[in-house]
Amino acid sequence: EDKVVQSPLSLVVHEGDTVTLNCSYEVTNFRSLLWYKQEKKAPTFLFMLTSSGIEKKSGRLSSILDKKELSSILNITATQTGDSAIYLCAFNAGGTSYGKLTFGQGTILTVHP
Amino acid sequence: GAVVSQHPSWVICKSGTSVKIECRSLDFQATTMFWYRQFPKQSLMLMATSNEGSKATYEQGVEKDKFLINHASLTLSTLTVTSAHPEDSSFYICSARVPSGNYNEQFFGPGTRLTVL
Numbered sequence: 066e067d068k069v070v071q072s073p074l075s076l077v078v079h080e081g082d083t084v085t086l087n088c089s090y091e092v093t094n095f096r097s098l099l100w101y102k103q104e105k106k107a108p109t110f111l112f113m114l115t116s117s118g119i120e121k122k123s124g125r126l127s128s129i130l131d132k133k134e135l136s137s138i139l140n141i142t143a144t145q146t147g148d149s150a151i152y153l154c155a156f157n158a159g160g161t162s163y164g165k166l167t168f169g170q171g172t173i174l175t176v177h178p
Numbered sequence: 179g180a181v182v183s184q185h186p187s188w189v190i191c192k193s194g195t196s197v198k199i200e201c202r203s204l205d206f207q208a209t210t211m212f213w214y215r216q217f218p219k220q221s222l223m224l225m226a227t228s229n230e231g232s233k234a235t236y237e238q239g240v241e242k243d244k245f246l247i248n249h250a251s252l253t254l255s256t257l258t259v260t261s262a263h264p265e266d267s268s269f270y271i272c273s274a275r276v277p278s279g280n281y282n283e284q285f286f287g288p289g290t291r292l293t294v295l
Contacts, residue, residue: 107271107286108222153221164210164275166284168221 067092069156071169079177082144086172088154089136096157098137099166100128103151111139113157144176180206182274184287191262192295199257199290201272207252208274212284213245216269228255262294 068091078084090098097115101108112121114130114137121128125144130137141148151173155166181204191197201211209230214222226247227235234247246258259266269291273284 106288107273110285155222164284165212165224165227166222166273167224170221173219 067156067158067167069154069167069169071152071154071172073172074170075173075175077175077177078144080145082176083140083142084144084174086139086141086152086154086174087136088138088169089134090154090156090169091135092156092158092167094158098130099155099157100137100139101153101155103153103171108153111152141174144174146176146178149174149176180204180274180276180285182272182285182287184270184272184290186290187288188291188293190293190295193263194261196258196260197262197292199259199270199272199292201255201257201274201287203253203274203285206274206276208255208276209252210275211249211255212273212275213247213255213257214271214273216271216289222271225257230255259292262292264294267292267294 070089072087076084097113099113100111102111112128119130125142127140151171153168153171155168158165183202183204185200189197211228213225215225216222224237225240228247228249230249230252236242244260249255269289271286271289273286275284
C-alpha cells in the first residue's frame with residue numbers, strides 16, 4: 066500500500082527561526098511529490114517535485130527531493146507568524162492512478178512572535 | 179490561477195437527512211474532480227475520483243451508495259451525503275485537475291464543513 070509519512074507532526078518556533086519539515090514515501094509508481102500549505106480552509110499549492118526537477122525555491126521556502134532516500138524536505142527560513150499553518154506533502158501516482166493525490170498526516174507549524 | 183468554488187461553505191443537518199455539496203470550476207473545464215474528507219487534526223483522505231460523463235471511482239472503504247457523486251458537466255461535480263449520521267461530520271474538500279499544461283497540479287475548493295446533529 067502506498068504511504069506518505071511526515072515528521073514532525075507539530076513544531077513550535079519563534080519568528081526568525083529556520084525550520085525543516087520532512088516527508089518520506091513508499092509508493093509503487095511515483096510520478097511527483099507536492100507540498101501544500103493549509104491555513105483555515107483548503108490547501109494552497111507550494112511546490113511540485115519530479116524526477117526532472119528535484120529542487121525548487123520560492124522566496125524563503127525551498128524544497129528538495131531525494132529520490133534515493135525516497136524523501137523530501139521543505140525548508141522555511143526567517144519564519145514569520147504568517148507561516149503558521151499545516152504543511153502537507155502528497156505524492157501523485159502514475160499509471161492507472163494518475164492524478165490521484167495521497168497525502169501525509171501533515172506538520173502543524175506554529176510560529177510565535 | 180484556476181479557481182474552484184464549493185457550496186455551501188458550511189451546513190448543519192439532522193441525522194437521517196441528505197446533504198448535497200457542489201464543486202464548480204469557475205474559469206476552466208475539469209474532466210476530473212476529486213473529493214476529499216478531512217477530520218479534525220488529520221490529513222486529507224481521498225474519497226473518490228469524479229469523471230465527467232461516467233461513474234465515479236471510489237477509494238477502498240468509501241460507500242458509494244452513501245456518498246453519491248454526479249459529474250454531469252465539465253464545470254460541476256456534486257457530492258450527496260445520504261442519510262447522514264454524526265460520524266459523517268467532517269470537512270469535505272473538492273479539487274479539480276487543470277486539463278492542460280501541468281497535469282500534476284490540482285486546485286482545491288475552499289471546503290464545506292458538515293455538521294450532523
